[in-house]
Amino acid sequence: LMSLIIPANTLASGGFSVDNSCRFNDGSSDTLTKSFSSSGNRKTWTFSAWFKLGLVPAASRLFSIGNDASNTIFSIFFTAGDLRIEDVQGGNATLNFRTDQIFRDPSAWSNLVFACDTTQGTNTNRFKIYHNGTQITSFSTETYPSQNVDTLVNYTTGSATIGARAASPSGSYFDGYMSEVVMIDGSQEAPTSFGEFDEDSGIWKPIDVSGLTFGTNGFYLDFEDSGALGADVSGNSNNFTV
Numbered sequence: 001l002m003s004l005i006i007p008a009n010t011l012a013s014g015g016f017s018v019d020n021s022c023r024f025n026d027g028s029s030d031t032l033t034k035s036f037s038s039s040g041n042r043k044t045w046t047f048s049a050w051f052k053l054g055l056v057p058a059a060s061r062l063f064s065i066g067n068d069a070s071n072t073i074f075s076i077f078f079t080a081g082d083l084r085i086e087d088v089q090g091g092n093a094t095l096n097f098r099t100d101q102i103f104r105d106p107s108a109w110s111n112l113v114f115a116c117d118t119t120q121g122t123n124t125n126r127f128k129i130y131h132n133g134t135q136i137t138s139f140s141t142e143t144y145p146s147q148n149v150d151t152l153v154n155y156t157t158g159s160a161t162i163g164a165r166a167a168s169p170s171g172s173y174f175d176g177y178m179s180e181v182v183m184i185d186g187s188q189e190a191p192t193s194f195g196e197f198d199e200d201s202g203i204w205k206p207i208d209v210s211g212l213t214f215g216t217n218g219f220y221l222d223f224e225d226s227g228a229l230g231a232d233v234s235g236n237s238n239n240f241t242v
Contacts, residue, residue, distance in 0.1 A: 001030045022223040026173035032162040032240035040154030040185040040217035048194040054176035064166035067158030073167040074152035098141035117188035130191040132204035185215025
């Protein structure tokens with residue numbers, strides 16, 4: 001893992017500027033991990049990350065929580081380019097999505113936002129995925145969580161892992177760059193909490209997230225400290241370990 005200075009206009013043009021990213025090398029099994037001592041809000045949360053692919057392997061994890069790859073795991077990952085999100089408990093998927101959209105571009109930065117609120121009465125409002133500010137609505141697999149179900153996100157089981165599968169057996173390492181990695185514990189946010197469309201170019205670009213309410217297990221990784229890449233700057237001190 002290494003901290004990188006992002007060249008000007010690479011991730012933002014005018015306004016808020018992102019200066020750093022974290023490089024993950026799958027050949028070095030790079031990960032950031034964190035165990036939580038208490039559970040947060042498992043029903044309502046939002047995860048956002050900016051990323052740039054280095055490779056498009058058979059399986060590559062952005063974010064994962066759990067301790068058993070077959071029975072207890074939440075995972076956001078790419079499989080041959082398509083995006084998959086699973087929350088498996090007791091061997092059964094409480095939510096399961098596989099996008100028709102393919103992610104195979106190693107030249108561009110992208111933003112993904114995953115917004116969950118299982119208390120919602122309408123099932124399609126319980127879990128939403130946004131890519132570069134636009135909601136993804138086309139899936140080859142589409143299983144929404146039951147109302148009021150507890151997900152594994154913000155749970156104490158296993159460890160939260162950025163860049164690989166958290167559960168045993170470990171693996172599925174991410175290769176590429178990440179920046180502005182944010183977890184919001186306790187609210188289902190819109191993508192406009194993390195980015196905005198440039199009024200001139202129409203390109204989705206990052207905004208300052210430091211003023212958000214992160215909640216108990218929330219975190220904000222900006223990768224500015226090369227000596228402590230997992231430092232949480234949300235104010236919660238939910239620091240990850242390299």
